[in-house]
Amino acid sequence: MPAQTAPVDPYALTREGLEELVAELGEPRYRADQVHGWLVRGVDDPDEMTDLPKEFRATLGERFAPARPELVAHQVADDGHTHKLLLRFPDGEAIETVLMLYPRRATVCISTQAGCALGCPFCATGQAGFRRQLTAGEVVRQVVVADAALRSGVIDEQALPDGAPDHVTNVVYMGMGEPLANLPVTLASVRWLHDPEGFNLSARSITVSTVGLVPGIRRLAELGLPVTLAVSLHAATDDLRDELVPINVTHPLAELEEAVRDYRRTTNRRVSIEWCLIGDVNDDDRQADALARIARRLRAHVNIIPMNPTPGVRWKEPSATRTRAFVERVGNRGVEVTLRDTRGRDADAACGQLLASYTLGAGTRLPAAVGAADRVTEFAAASGSTESTEGDEVAG
Ligand code: SAH
Numbered sequence: 088m089p090a091q092t093a094p095v096d097p098y099a100l101t102r103e104g105l106e107e108l109v110a111e112l113g114e115p116r117y118r119a120d121q122v123h124g125w126l127v128r129g130v131d132d133p134d135e136m137t138d139l140p141k142e143f144r145a146t147l148g149e150r151f152a153p154a155r156p157e158l159v160a161h162q163v164a165d166d167g168h169t170h171k172l173l174l175r176f177p178d179g180e181a182i183e184t185v186l187m188l189y190p191r192r193a194t195v196c197i198s199t200q201a202g203c204a205l206g207c208p209f210c211a212t213g214q215a216g217f218r219r220q221l222t223a224g225e226v227v228r229q230v231v232v233a234d235a236a237l238r239s240g241v242i243d244e245q246a247l248p249d250g251a252p253d254h255v256t257n258v259v260y261m262g263m264g265e266p267l268a269n270l271p272v273t274l275a276s277v278r279w280l281h282d283p284e285g286f287n288l289s290a291r292s293i294t295v296s297t298v299g300l301v302p303g304i305r306r307l308a309e310l311g312l313p314v315t316l317a318v319s320l321h322a323a324t325d326d327l328r329d330e331l332v333p334i335n336v337t338h339p340l341a342e343l344e345e346a347v348r349d350y351r352r353t354t355n356r357r358v359s360i361e362w363c364l365i366g367d368v369n370d371d372d373r374q375a376d377a378l379a380r381i382a383r384r385l386r387a388h389v390n391i392i393p394m395n396p397t398p399g400v401r402w403k404e405p406s407a408t409r410t411r412a413f414v415e416r417v418g419n420r421g422v423e424v425t426l427r428d429t430r431g432r433d434a435d436a437a438c439g440q441l442l443a444s445y446t447l448g449a450g451t452r453l454p455a456a457v458g459a460a461d462r463v464t465e466f467a468a469a470s471g472s473t474e475s476t477e478g479d480e481v482a483g
């Protein structure tokens with residue numbers, strides 16, 4: 088093998104790619120199965136792949152370049168039910184991952200891009216602009232890290248809700264970035280997370296949130312895995328949506344609605360509509376009625392999320408009266424609607440806003456793998472040495 092061959096992120100390899108690599112390294116095909124078996128369990132350090140021969144582990148170690156982040160901030164909110172992790176990759180880019188704990192659910196909200204190019208004017212990630220795409224490894228790794236935190240008991244058991252699982256059960260692509268603007272990586276990471284030999288998440292427990300990239304919605308439908316689609320609508324008329332969600336100029340509402348309807352038909356999955364409610368901007372009766380019409384046509388569930396005030400954003404959250412009136416009006420028009428609280432653990436519809444509120448501190452390395460018992464202390468040390476703040480700040 089030529090010495091100049093570039094190292095490869097193991098989670099960026101397809102199964103065929105892995106088999107080719109194993110063949111190139113002169114090993115029998117079943118080694119690819121062994122390596123795959125470790126990867127789907129979150130282990131990407133060949134040193135830990137204990138059923139491989141020592142020399143092969145060393146060769147693989149030279150070829151693999153796993154995307155291991157450092158934990159630079161760990162914020163605990165909502166009585167220990169929400170854990171917000173700020174992770175920094177070796178090139179210095181930082182992203183946010185949020186773990187939310189419920190009685191029968193442990194949901195991780197993951198990022199797909201450092202920053203976002205789509206510039207929605209109410210969104211903190213959008214204000215920061217686009218930094219770079221995350222790799223499939225960096226996306227999967229966020230689930231690995233959250234899972235490791237849960238399994239290793241780092242999270243205070245006293246604080247866990249009764250019946251909280253000890254592993255990740257749900258993943259939402261609602262962190263930083265637009266998943267469908269990093270489509271190959273989003274699709275690859277969904278496949279990894281779904282793999283029955285590993286993370287084994289059912290398609291319905293994976294939610295991909297999009298601001299409405301129509302070609303991406305169509306490609307997601309072709310994946311053949313009925314993942315839950317969440318569409319960040321925020322405005323139900325083109326005039327307003329052009330302003331709140333600039334990509335609407337390229338893919339206006341009618342086109343988006345058609346793609347979402349097709350997604351529902353192809354996958355047989357109910358779609359949800361996310362609506363960030365902004366005071367005096369999209370909280371009026373006209374928008375409520377237009378939203379209800381779209382939601383009814385799509386048979387979609389609507390989640391209303393009062394806007395989080397964000398530094399540099401001139402808009403504000405709506406009044407409680409306006410919020411109640413808006414939710415009731417949509418509900419009275421025959422739509423299933425939920426009011427979500429952006430504070431604390433109800434925040435799974437609105438992550439992605441964490442980075443702006445942090446000053447990056449010196450980081451510590453996170454454990455590499457899920458469930459590795461000998462890593463417990465290491466993770467505890469990593470978490471303990473970073474700033475932890477209590478409070479009910481917004482998770483989204
Ligand atoms: N780019 C995708 C995935 C990120 S999800 C998308 O936009 O759907 C991030 C979620 O947080 C979106 O539903 C977004 O509308 C919401 N959000 C962004 N800024 C917010 C704010 N200031 N307050 C509340 N929710 C916000």
Ligand code: SF4
Pocket residue numbers: 203204205206207210211212213214262263264265298319439
């Ligand atoms: Fe990007 Fe979504 Fe924020 Fe819009 S709301 S800027 S698409 S992350």
